[in-house]
Amino acid sequence: MSKERKIGPWRVTDARKAFDNPWITVTDHKVIHPDGSPGEYGVVHFKNLAIGVLPIDAEGNVPLVGQHRFPHDKYSWELPEGGGKRDVDPLISAQRELAEETGLSAKEWAPLCGFDISNSVTDERAVCFLAWDLSEGAAAPEPSEALTVKKVSFKDLLEMVMSGEVTDSLTIVMALTAYAKALRGELPAPISHLLLAGAARK
Template sequence: MEFFEKTVETDVKYEGRILTVRVDTVELADGSISYREIVDHSGGVAVAAVDDDGCVYMVKQFRKPYDMVITELPAGKLNDGEDPLECGKRELKEETGLTAEEFISLGDFYPSPGYVREKLYLYLARGLRQGEAHLDEGEFLTVEKVHIDELVRAVVNNEIHDAKTVIGILKADKYLKENKN
């Protein structure tokens, strides 16, 4: 059996500043009709900025959907047509004040492909230089440095819940262990 769904109709329910919600009427492979609730998002980038001592720059910020402070990698939304690497550089500078000599792609992933159309890109930043942060309007966060070994332990012990951070930390750790130079 082939796996496909043909979109018959799209009904946009909400169009906001950062996302669009739509319901697609689809024809399934067997000819039956079904409905898919979909959230469209432009995607984003997260950066694991690791210093020469193996410490990663993390941000803590309040996240309203969970009504709590979440520890995350510096990250942000892609602007329309923006290159993911340039977005990563911009977000790292805005949130932490850091620039980096080297950015290494750690790949990309779909955070929740069952209903969200979004791709997140991950980068490892090395050769860090400290500058001044410039947060977006309405953005409040603190920055802390945590050794990557401690972050891996926190991921394994289910102390970090943000998916991009979990994936980014594990990929950065693997890359650093395989490329000790």
């Protein structure tokens, strides 16, 4: 029996670790709901941050990474993304993910957004960046990853997001946030120019 504690309007009367592996821990909580009724609340704790990168080249194109996603049993096109240790600067993790998945490196980086991915049952947090002034190199994906990389215009990426062809949450949030911030003049001028030029391409 764990010590009773409060989480907002919930009272936690007991908690036990139901599952654990190198990436997640699932904890089952016995709770008293805000209305006073007893209940249960399971929470998935993610041991890494979710890291995303929106890289854009001098022509206004972005690389998309394709891979088969096990949980949904379907192929997914996404911007470069992965996991980063919580005790490591997220920018360092973003630079590593970009290089591993695409072979690209970038001279210029800027924060883009941070958000909670599924806050009803997980504590997973995403931290995302913009990258530009790109240089090409050799990709080095992890052994468990079978990746395909293709280049599309930023306009095509927006259309893939709006049509539902892209369903990955990090990619959707990065693309729409970057476009909105560029329109509002809230990004560094060079990246705003590339994003808006890419969005306007025929």
